[in-house]
Amino acid sequence: MLDEGDDAPEVTAPMATPEAARETDRGSYTSDDVSEFSLADALADGPVVLAFYPGVYSRTCTRELCELRDWKADLADLDAPLYGVSADTPWSLLAFVDEYDIQYPLVSGFNNDVIADFGVRREEGIVRGIANRAVFVVDPSGTVTYTWAATEPLTFPDTDAVEAAVAAAARE
Template sequence: MAEFSLADALADGPVVLAFYPGVFSRTCTQELCELRDWKADLADLDAPLYGVSADTPWSLLAFMDEHDIQYPLVSGFNNSVVADFGVRRAEGIMRGIANRAVFVVDPSGTVTYTWKATEPLTFPDTDAVEAAVAEAAAGE
C-alpha cells in the first residue's frame, strides 16, 4: 500500500478520479468492473484512472484481487479526499461515504470535467470522459 498524492499523479498529465460509495456493493462492483473494461480505451489517452472511496485500504486490496482491477483504488478512509472534491455524504445512515462522481483534473490541478450521479444506478458517459481527458492533455 502506498499513499496517494494527486500532485504526484498530475506530474505526468491529466488524471481521472472516479468516486464511488463502496466496494463489494452490487452497483459499485458493476461500475468498477465497467471502468476496468473501459480502461483499455483510456490507455490510448495516457491518463491514469483512480477509483476513490471511503473504504479501508484492506477492503480495496481484496476487491482488486477478486475482480482483477488493474487501476489503483484510493482509500479516502481517515483522510479528506472525498470531502475535498465535495462528494462526501453529510447526512443519513450512509454519511461519510462518497457519492458517485467522476472528475478529470488537468496537470495544473484544475478540474476540467465533472460528472455527478443524480440518481442510483447511473454511470458516467465514458465517451465524454475520454473527450475531457483529450482536451485536458492538449492544454498541457
C-alpha cells in the same frame, strides 16, 4: 462538489494497487501493502481521472468498477491514469482489486479528507461519510476540467465524454 475551472485540492491518501493485490494473499495484507497516492505526483505525468464511488462490494459499485476496468483500456491510449476513490479501508480495496481483477489503483478515503475536499461526501443518513458517485478529470496544472455526478442509482458516467475531457486536458 467542485466545478469545472476549480483548483483540485492537494490530496495524499492510502492507495491499493493491482501489483500489491497480486503480490500478497488475500486476507494477509499489512500496511506494507498500502501505497501512498499523491494527486500532485500523479499530475506530473498528465491529466488524471478520479472516479468516486460509495463502496466496494456493493451491487452498483461493483458493477461500476468492473465497467471502468473494462473501459480503462480506452484511456490507455490517452495516457491518463484512472483512480477509483471511496471511503473503504485500503485492505478491503486490495481484496476487491484482487477478486475482480481491477487494473487501476483504488484510493482510500478512510480517515482522511479526500472525499470531502472534492465535495462529494454524503453528509446525511445511515451511511454518511461515504462518497457520492462522481467523476472528475484534473488537468496537469491541477484544474478540474470535467465533472459528472450521479443523480439516480444505477447511473454511470458517459465514458465517451470522459475520454473527450481527458484528450482536451492533455492538449492544454
